[in-house]
Structure formats: structure tokens, C-alpha cells
Amino acid sequence: HSDGLMPRPLFHFTPQRNWMNDPNGLVYDRGLWHLYYQYNPEGSDWGNMSWGHATSADLQHWTEHSVALPYRDREQIFSGSIVASQSDGGPLLTAYYTSAYEDEHQAQSRATSVDGGFTWELDPENPVLDRGTSAFRDPKVIQCADGEGNNHWIMLTVEADDRQVLFYSSTDLRTWEHESTFGPLGADGVVWECPDLIPLPVDGDTGNIRWVLLISTNPVGDNPDPKGSSMSYVIGDFDGRTFTADSNELTRLDHGRDFYAGVTFDNAPAGEKIMLGWMSNWSYAGAIPTAPWRGAMSLPRRLSLRTSAGSPRLIQQPPQFVQEWFLSAAPAAEWLLAQPFEAVLSGHSFMELRWDPSTTGTFRVTLNGEAEAKVVIEHSPETGILSITRQGDAVAAVHPHFPATCTVALDSSGPAQLLLSLDGPLLELFVNDGEISASNLVVLGTGPVTARLESSQPGRISSRSCDVPETQAPV
Numbered sequence: 001h002s003d004g005l006m007p008r009p010l011f012h013f014t015p016q017r018n019w020m021n022d023p024n025g026l027v028y029d030r031g032l033w034h035l036y037y038q039y040n041p042e043g044s045d046w047g048n049m050s051w052g053h054a055t056s057a058d059l060q061h062w063t064e065h066s067v068a069l070p071y072r073d074r075e076q077i078f079s080g081s082i083v084a085s086q087s088d089g090g091p092l093l094t095a096y097y098t099s100a101y102e103d104e105h106q107a108q109s110r111a112t113s114v115d116g117g118f119t120w121e122l123d124p125e126n127p128v129l130d131r132g133t134s135a136f137r138d139p140k141v142i143q144c145a146d147g148e149g150n151n152h153w154i155m156l157t158v159e160a161d162d163r164q165v166l167f168y169s170s171t172d173l174r175t176w177e178h179e180s181t182f183g184p185l186g187a188d189g190v191v192w193e194c195p196d197l198i199p200l201p202v203d204g205d206t207g208n209i210r211w212v213l214l215i216s217t218n219p220v221g222d223n224p225d226p227k228g229s230s231m232s233y234v235i236g237d238f239d240g241r242t243f244t245a246d247s248n249e250l251t252r253l254d255h256g257r258d259f260y261a262g263v264t265f266d267n268a269p270a271g272e273k274i275m276l277g278w279m280s281n282w283s284y285a286g287a288i289p290t291a292p293w294r295g296a297m298s299l300p301r302r303l304s305l306r307t308s309a310g311s312p313r314l315i316q317q318p319p320q321f322v323q324e325w326f327l328s329a330a331p332a333a334e335w336l337l338a339q340p341f342e343a344v345l346s347g348h349s350f351m352e353l354r355w356d357p358s359t360t361g362t363f364r365v366t367l368n369g370e371a372e373a374k375v376v377i378e379h380s381p382e383t384g385i386l387s388i389t390r391q392g393d394a395v396a397a398v399h400p401h402f403p404a405t406c407t408v409a410l411d412s413s414g415p416a417q418l419l420l421s422l423d424g425p426l427l428e429l430f431v432n433d434g435e436i437s438a439s440n441l442v443v444l445g446t447g448p449v450t451a452r453l454e455s456s457q458p459g460r461i462s463s464r465s466c467d468v469p470e471t472q473a474p475v
């Protein structure tokens, strides 16, 4: 028992020491996945914001490098993005980030790297995009082709307090022209942060591309919602300058409490869209009991669009390496669940369950470790609701807003599939092949975890699980 501390994940990125929040500057470049992130080089609370840096060849094993963009006198380096391009001098990485000045003014700045993202040169003309406002931030630059061989770049930024995404265009990655503004829409009482815009084929049909706008929202004001920050998306069209939404609602992207500031990698092979998010919540991020580090990234998620009930829906699938872990483990066991069954997991594990709600009735998985706490995942065919509850003394001890029940509708008309990824305090659920995701920080202690399976009626279920060995720990 390490004094109620949460253990360090094995197959998710965490910094060796100190505070981390949003993923920044996600880019694939010549065989390496680069992850930059909001980082405090000097402590385990938010502050001195800088871009930390890690790289991976496989999105599973990460190597941390020295701070890429350190904070400066009166200027913090807030979130942003990187694009890969070709210049006369060879491959070039261009980073856009928010300069957050001590006097509360926020504007976009630029830096370039010719050595593959390890050293950066700041533009002497920074900030390069400035409206003189105080919540103008989180530039995400994407490349757009007009189909006639002409490329331009689009930068999305937010005016966070206005709940707006501003679109700018550039043909040289230097000068930017305002093209359009999207929003406000959806609930008020929040700020909009960390936008991204991604083209995806519907059901794999490359002749039918739709655009997905990602937005992170964080409650603000006198009585902010204690549920805290979360991510949403809206599907629509993008003509290269203006985004037009199909609906004037935002759809929740992840149904857990701990998935925020998710953005995708630029330049990923085969045009794949892969997203990383920060697995925490501004409601209690500063109280998470880890040391000497604080903050973890989610699994990298492969994004796609699948038609469901007549309209496209954003699908999030776990990375390929999860399947590889299952292949190295025992095959699925299938049996009649007539009485509770307990499986023992190391706590750095994957588990896949299949059941048919029409025979099992209510199906429940309870996770329990050495901590005075448990996680209950339950689906009831009567209500059609999947719920995830974290509860117990050790949960309440983290922060008053930390105990939680998350709910999401799960259709019970057919068989259900649940992929559970548990890596120390990080629990990510993927339901029905990625139709639903739910990410939560959990308190289970440092030792093994028991998964207790039970159903209200005897019904056939199938289960397989595997533990990820300690040797997977990042070096």
C-alpha cells in the first residue's frame, strides 16, 4: 500500500515527474510518433506551462525527451499543434501554440524545427496571430487539398469564452486570414477549448467523406457543473473554409469523467486519424493522488464513422497492439453464467466480454482491488442504460467531486461486446466495437484486481483476458 497513491500505468504515457495536461503537437514524422504536452517542468501542479516531449515508434512504448518549448518570462506556452511539410531545405515541422502572457492576453505563436522535432526556433515576429483578446487559444492546423493540386492550411482556434471556433487559412504557414466562425451552440456555462477537425469516410466509403469537429468543454462561472470537463463532437461539411454542422447539438464523445483535450495526429500513415486525450478532469485534476508525476494520456484511439440508426456516428477503437496482447493470451472461454464468477487480473490488463442481454438480463462487472473502493459496470436491458460507478472511502478521499456514476444508453436488442482496458488507475471501456467509449480514473490500489461477473438470469457469456507484463514499462 503506497499511502493511497495511484500506481503508475505501464502502457500509457505518463511523464517521469511533474504535472501534465493536454496532448499538444501530435505528429507522425519519418517513423516516429511525437507527443508534446502541457507540462510544468517545476512541479506537480498546473503552472509554468511548457511543451514537454515524448516519442514512440509504436504508440505503446514512449521515450521522454527534454522540454521542447519552455515557458518564458511573462509568457506561458499553452496548447497547440504541429504540421509536417516539405520546404526547400527538406522536411519541416511547424508548431503553432498559444502565447499566454502574464497580462492575460492570449495569441498564437509559431516555431519551426528542421531536426525532426527535437530543437525549435521561435519566430521573431511572435505572436503571429493576435486579436488582442484574452481567451483566444489552442491553434490546430490541418492541411486541405482543393483537389486541383493546390494545398492550403487551415488553423482552428477558439475564442473560449464565446464558445466559438475561428477558422483561418494560409498558403505559406506564415500569414493567416480569417475565413469563418463556428458557434456558439450547445450548452452555455462552459468554455470551448482544443478544437480539431478531421475528414473521415462513412462506413469506409472514401467517396463519402464527412467532417468531424471535436471540441472540449469546461464548465465555468459561479456554480460550475461538478461533473467537470468533457469532450463533444459534431459532424458536418467543410468546403475548405467554412464548417457547416448537420445538427445544432453537440454529441458527447466519451461517456466517462476523464477524457479531455483529445486531438489527432497530423500526417499519420495511410491517412489514419488517431486521437490521444488527457485522462483527467479539470474538476479535480490537481487532487489526483500520484507522485512524483501527475497526468496520463489515454490509449491512442483509431477514429472512424459508422452508420447507426440512419446517421453517422463517431467510432473509437483501441490500438492494434491490444489485439496483439490478446493473441498472446488464452482464447475466449464461453460458458453459462449461472452464478458469480471471479477472474483475477494483474491490474494492467485487458478483458473482453460478450453477452446477450435478452438471456442474461442485467449484467454486472465489479472491479475490486486492495483499496477501499470498487468500480461497478452494469447494463440493464430494462432501462437500456450502461452505468459505470466508482465508489468507496478511497474514492471519496480523492476529492468531493470524484465519486461518480456515468451513464450512457446501450441498445439491448442484440448481443453486447465490452472491451475493458485497465492500466493501474486508467480504465477505458470500448463498447460494441467502439460505438461507445468511457474513460475513467479509478482507485483500485496497487495489487491485483478481481473482476466479478454476474447476471440476473443464467445466460451464455464469453470472456477473455490478458495481463500486460511489467517489462512493458516505459524506460
Ligand code: FRU
Pocket: 021, 022, 038, 049, 078, 079, 080, 098, 137, 138, 193, 194, 260, 261
Ligand atoms: C485545456 C486548456 C487549454 C489551454 C491549456 C492550458 O485543458 O485549458 O485551453 O491551452 O489547457 O494548460
